[in-house]
Every structure is written in C-alpha cells, then in structure tokens.
Amino acid sequence: MLYLDSSGSLDVRLGLRFDTLTAVMIVVVTGVRPSCIFYSIGYMQPRSSMPRFFAYLACSPSSC
Secondary structure, eight states, rough: EEEEEETTTTEEOOOOOHHHHHHHHHHHHHHHHHHHHHHHHHTTTTTHHHHHHHHHHHOOOTTT
C-alpha cells in the first residue's frame, strides 16, 4: 500500500498473505500438474514425438 503524508514523504508497505484459500490453491495446483504429466505419458506413448511434447509441456506452466 502506498501512503503519502502531509510532509510529502512516501511510505510503501508490501507483504504476503497466506490464508486458507491460498493453502487450498497450492495443493490443487501442485496436484493437477503431475496428474497432467502422468496422463500425457499414457496418451503420448505410441507417438515418436514424445520427447518434443514433454519439452513443450515442461516449458509452459499453463499447458494443462
């Protein structure tokens, strides 16, 4: 948050919040990502472009 008092000085305060919703989202995101990769292993098994696909999958965090 930014605060500007009457003398013209600027006070900047930064912080992190960790609450119940944050904890739930961390668990969900860290659980969904590996499940996408495990599903992709079975899906891409018969294809020859498997290494390239997993390189793309590893590079993009929103690929699932």
